[in-house]
Amino acid sequence: MYFVVKVIMKLLVGLGNPGAKYLKNRHNVGHMFIDFLASQELLLRSWKSDVFMNESGVFVKKYLTNLTNLYIVHDDLDLKLGTYKIQFGVGPKVHNGIKNIEEVLGTKDFWRIRIGVDNRSPANGRETGERYVLEDFADGELKILKGVYAKIRDDLGKY
Numbered sequence: 001m002y003f004v005v006k007v008i009m010k011l012l013v014g015l016g017n018p019g020a021k022y023l024k025n026r027h028n029v030g031h032m033f034i035d036f037l038a039s040q041e042l043l044l045r046s047w048k049s050d051v052f053m054n055e056s057g058v059f060v061k062k063y064l065t066n067l068t069n070l071y072i073v074h075d076d077l078d079l080k081l082g083t084y085k086i087q088f089g090v091g092p093k094v095h096n097g098i099k100n101i102e103e104v105l106g107t108k109d110f111w112r113i114r115i116g117v118d119n120r121s122p123a124n125g126r127e128t129g130e131r132y133v134l135e136d137f138a139d140g141e142l143k144i145l146k147g148v149y150a151k152i153r154d155d156l157g158k159y
Contacts, residue, residue: 010156011063012037012046012113015056015074015097026117027053027133027146030073033115036149049097056097057104070110071156074098077129079116082144084152086113086159094129112159113152115145 004037014030029047038046056072064070076092079085089108092098095153102108117133119141120126137145 010071010072012044012066012073013056013060013063014048015053015072017052022049022134022156024135024136025134026075026137026144029075029115030113031119032145033073033113033149033152036146037153040082040153049152050101054100057102060101064105067105067107067110070099071113071159072098072110072114073115075117075133076114077118077133079118081116081119081141082148083116084114084148086152086155088112103127115148117151 005016012034014032014034016022016028017025017029024032034048046062047059049056049060060070060072071086074092074097075093076085076095078092085091088111090114091114098112103109117137120132
């Protein structure tokens with residue numbers, strides 16, 4: 001799909017894992033965001049990765065034309081559910097998909113749309129991040145995400 005945001009072309013890549021098994025996983029929030037934008041009929045240049053998270057760099061390199069206009073949309077356990085950050089060359093602490101992109105491209109200099117997915121209760125113990133991101137969102141969490149997606153959509157023009 002090719003779309004245009006303002007006059008500047010942006011390449012948005014939503015990270016996630018392929019297949020129906022992962023459709024509503026926290027790790028697939030990047031795919032979900034791209035689906036949200038498509039449902040809004042926004043004019044953007046965007047793709048959902050078609051490889052597993054840890055191989056994201058190869059997918060990104062295939063479509064990359066300009067690092068300054070590359071936006072990677074991904075889940076972030078460093079951020080609470082309902083929050084997000086749009087940053088250039090920053091974070092998260094640990095994310096294998098981002099790590100692979102940095103390795104393949106040889107740089108950290110690209111935009112990240114970091115969508116918070118952490119909704120773990122400290123009182124119930126902290127489930128490991130690896131396991132947690134492969135769990136599905138609850139319906140209430142999906143409603144929260146729709147609001148986050150709308151805010152990100154509105155903020156994208158600022159970057």
